Amino acid sequence: MVAAIATAAAIALAGCSSGGDFQDPGATNSSDDVVSQLASDLQPAYANLGQPVGATPYTGDWKPRGDAPWTIGYASPYDGNSWQAAAKARLFDDLLKTYQDAGLIKDVIITESGFDDSVQNQQIRQLVDQGADLIIACCSNTTSLNQSIEYAYKQGVPFVSYSGYVTSPYAINTSANYHQAGFASADAIFMKIGGEGTVLDVIGVAGAASSDSFDAGVAAAAANYPGIKLVGQVEGAWADTVTKTEVQKFLATNSEPIAGMIVQPGSATGALQALQESGRPIVPISIAGEAGALCYWIQNPDFVDVAFNVWPPGNEMQLGFEVAVRTLEGQGPKIQSIVREVSPITSEFALDKLGADCDVNSNAWIEPSVDDWFSTATLDKFFEDPSDPLAFKP
Incomplete structure (x- = not known):
């Protein structure tokens, strides 16, 4: 369900230098x-x-x-x-x-x-x-x-x-590509709620690169859904405790129904707890690797359709x-x-990692294997002279 995304607009300087002998990178490669x-x-x-x-x-x-x-x-x-x-x-x-x-x-x-x-x-x-x-x-x-x-x-x-x-x-x-992560996470929630309704946006830390890139992806996805209204934005600081408090504050001062939430990784369990304690209906919430929210999905299969490995x-x-x-x-x-x-997390993968008797309040994380996330063979392709880093002889 990761949506296809348009070609990148590239930014950066390029060049090379040697040791501590400082030289400004040149424009040898665009x-x-x-x-x-x-x-x-x-x-x-x-x-x-x-x-x-x-x-x-x-x-x-x-x-x-x-x-x-x-x-x-x-x-x-x-x-x-x-x-x-x-x-x-x-x-x-x-x-x-x-x-x-x-x-x-x-x-x-x-x-x-x-x-x-x-x-x-x-x-x-x-x-x-x-x-x-x-x-x-x-x-x-x-x-x-x-x-x-x-x-x-x-x-x-x-x-x-x-x-x-x-x-x-x-x-x-x-x-990972955080713009893509925000787009895919939001798109999955927008589709889950039928492309209509009000959605709360829970960012991470305003000004942090990953947070801002993720949120730009959310905005890009929202542009494809005229029936979606981003009703507000709170800062969750990538922490369940902070997210829970900030979402509770928002819900207490905004009576408008919420159809879904887009949250950045680290906040899904806190957002879920805020809904539970507020007495509001439980709505779809984007999930990354947070064990508590994934456990709730295991026990409530209609909660969401997919989660994502982001960070x-x-x-x-x-x-x-x-x-x-x-x-x-x-x-x-x-x-x-x-x-x-980014890569998807299925409910079957979550069940295999957490088991059916998991804790919906856990603040732990589940992760793909290192080989599935970024294998040695893949990482080798990013280097001019790749080799096993542990085999290096000083």
Whole structure:
């Protein structure tokens, strides 16, 4: 049910550089050229992407400023929700141990900025000055970190944005196509309610790249349904507790019936709880990998017709981390944004993961396998000189 989406409008600078010897990326490849040079099976993910798709400066003779084992700086913008907990669990319980055993990663240093851009910029510079060989971050504004990303680049330190994107030509972005995710999620709900009715839009964090791109996809889908009215918008902060409170506030002050809700991943269970506690009828709500809402679907098969993998937390972290290690190893990422299409979640898959006796209030996540989300063979296609990152010999 993922709707077909028109060809992307490309944006970005392109070029190459070497180590800490700073050079502005040149215009050696246009954005369209870079996408067209990718394997044909990768190109559909770039439809309506709206984020940088030029060449990266981390190809050719580029080298990191230090040798393995490397230190990774994780400049996290926020903490305290189930998504971040799952992403950190994959990082510290799985990836870090695996790559330490291989002699490739020394440590991961994490900072938290509380969604304060000025603090996050300061923390990025501090991580670089403290010896981090690469910086990763997620979920940021498209431009707010660009000066710090350039600062890191001048020191030979790449920046990888996972589960979101930035517009700096010195960054590598890894994610699903969030515009497509918003379009597909909304389209599924609009079809479920027969193309008529009022729908509440629950965004993530206003100004964050992934949130804004998702919501642009929602608006694009709504344009195809003249009978749909987006009756309001609240900010759920990708957290069930915040979403529940904000939806309850909206319902308490707006008596108009709601036919459905479009929510960003991380908010479906909270939106469902808000409806249940308000006494309002339960209406279709878009679902990603939130276990509570998926459990409700298992127990109420007519709730929705399909859910979507948009930003599965562990897999998103693993993709960003592996792209980071491959970049440090000199594999040469071909394009600034490494993306994939969204994929559907069926009720059968949810049942297999959660079981029939699942908890409708769970804030856990279910995820596709790593191979189904972003296989090694697929990721290889985004690099000039791909190889198993764990096989690298310092």
